[in-house]
Amino acid sequence: MIHVASTTAPVNIATLKYWGKRDAQLNLPTNSSISVTLAQDDLRTLTSAATGPEFEEDKLWLNGQEESLGSERTQNCLGDLRALRRELEIKDGSLPKMSQWKLHIVSENNFPTAAGLASSAAGFAALVMAIAKLYELPQSASEISRIARKGSGSACRSLFGGFVAWEMGEKEDGSDSKAVEVAPMEHWANMKAAVLVVSADKKDTPSTSGMQLTVKTSDLFQERIKNVVPKRFEEMKKSIIEKDFATFAELTMRDSNSFHATCLDSYPPIFYINDTSKKVIKLCHLINEFYGETIVAYTYDAGPNSVLYYLEENEEKLFAFIYKLFSNVEGWENKYSKDQLDSFLAAFEGVKSKVNFELDDEIQNNVSRVILTRVGPGPQDTTECLIDESTGLPK
Numbered sequence: 001m002i003h004v005a006s007t008t009a010p011v012n013i014a015t016l017k018y019w020g021k022r023d024a025q026l027n028l029p030t031n032s033s034i035s036v037t038l039a040q041d042d043l044r045t046l047t048s049a050a051t052g053p054e055f056e057e058d059k060l061w062l063n064g065q066e067e068s069l070g071s072e073r074t075q076n077c078l079g080d081l082r083a084l085r086r087e088l089e090i091k092d093g094s095l096p097k098m099s100q101w102k103l104h105i106v107s108e109n110n111f112p113t114a115a116g117l118a119s120s121a122a123g124f125a126a127l128v129m130a131i132a133k134l135y136e137l138p139q140s141a142s143e144i145s146r147i148a149r150k151g152s153g154s155a156c157r158s159l160f161g162g163f164v165a166w167e168m169g170e171k172e173d174g175s176d177s178k179a180v181e182v183a184p185m186e187h188w189a190n191m192k193a194a195v196l197v198v199s200a201d202k203k204d205t206p207s208t209s210g211m212q213l214t215v216k217t218s219d220l221f222q223e224r225i226k227n228v229v230p231k232r233f234e235e236m237k238k239s240i241i242e243k244d245f246a247t248f249a250e251l252t253m254r255d256s257n258s259f260h261a262t263c264l265d266s267y268p269p270i271f272y273i274n275d276t277s278k279k280v281i282k283l284c285h286l287i288n289e290f291y292g293e294t295i296v297a298y299t300y301d302a303g304p305n306s307v308l309y310y311l312e313e314n315e316e317k318l319f320a321f322i323y324k325l326f327s328n329v330e331g332w333e334n335k336y337s338k339d340q341l342d343s344f345l346a347a348f349e350g351v352k353s354k355v356n357f358e359l360d361d362e363i364q365n366n367v368s369r370v371i372l373t374r375v376g377p378g379p380q381d382t383t384e385c386l387i388d389e390s391t392g393l394p395k
């Protein structure tokens with residue numbers, strides 16, 4: 001008999017960046033980090049996990065392609081999950097001996113890989129959650145997040161919705177390095193995000209090796225982990241609890257800049273943001289200056305895509321600028337009516353005469369799509385299943 005369980009897991013985008021490992025085997029970070037979990041209508045991974053005595057080997061299918069499950073990171077996750085399942089089986093002899101059986105895992109993203117959005121966080125969170133569900137593990141989301149962390153550091157934060165902190169911990173075995181909720185999504189439900197997908201010329205340095213190089217070679221990095229981030233971690237949590245957008249936004253922008261500065265300070269230097277990203281950074285500062293208040297924050301991960309955080313009540317103010325610039329790309333029509341889109345254009349007409357703002361071909365040509373989304377929940381149960389329960393193979 002085949003047993004199956006499915007779950008979805010979200011993407012998260014850090015506002016206080018994880019960059020640097022003190023233990024690469026266990027993915028233990030050199031600093032704590034904070035992120036916002038994004039809604040799953042736009043960005044999520046759906047994963048089904050199956051097990052049965054007749055399965056001959058562990059197998060994984062990702063977006064329709066069979067992939068290896070042999071990486072050490074994935075094996076670490078599977079090993080931990082099986083150990084927890086074994087504990088249950090020892091306590092209750094009537095349980096099926098799933099810990100001894102092989103697993104089949106099928107996983108799909110609802111967003112194109114070509115979008116260049118890091119999918120490893122949602123991917124590992126969904127993989128670990130689907131198996132935890134299959135094994136009926138009683139552990140809390142924080143406890144499960146320690147396992148997802150071993151798959152990919154940032155994945156531990158995708159175990160929660162809303163606003164999430166990854167506490168770096170200090171123990172050598174990593175038992176205190178886990179994700180916790182700072183506030184649920186309902187706390188600040190009007191937090192929205194616009195992702196500007198920026199075309200990249202070539203593949204970036206993967207984050208795993210990039211951060212190792214920074215740890216080894218950057219002097220600035222030492223200052224960042226010793227003094228800058230610990231202070232910011234407390235301040236950012238407070239700004240979330242108090243829903244203080246101006247503080248949250250400033251800390252977010254400063255932290256993105258600080259992380260990319262340590263990349264530039266690595267030797268040889270690493271460049272993740274490109275000229276288009278820099279123009280978007282300038283645009284955000286111009287917008288905030290124009291309105292005389294902070295209405296938008298940018299942040300960049302290990303690539304040139306901009307993620308803009310803003311509050312729903314300021315949407316028209318922000319879109320007055322960015323809809324005008326990026327109206328030619330995909331991502332608006334599925335979210336807004338023609339009338340709403342026209343009102344964003346009209347809003348631009350209102351500001352045009354008052355600001356020194358020129359449409360710029362380069363920034364327009366290099367953004368290939370926008371993803372308009374918002375803060376969202378953690379992993380979700382689903383009745384959708386990607387595995388055929390009679391064969392144990394992808395549907």
Ligand code: DP6
Pocket residue numbers: 013014016017018019027033118120151152153154155207208300301302
């Ligand atoms: C820049 O979690 O992808 O997105 O732990 O090696 O898998 P590994 O790295 P990963 O790094 C993410 C780095 C980041 C910042 C962040 O998400 O906090």
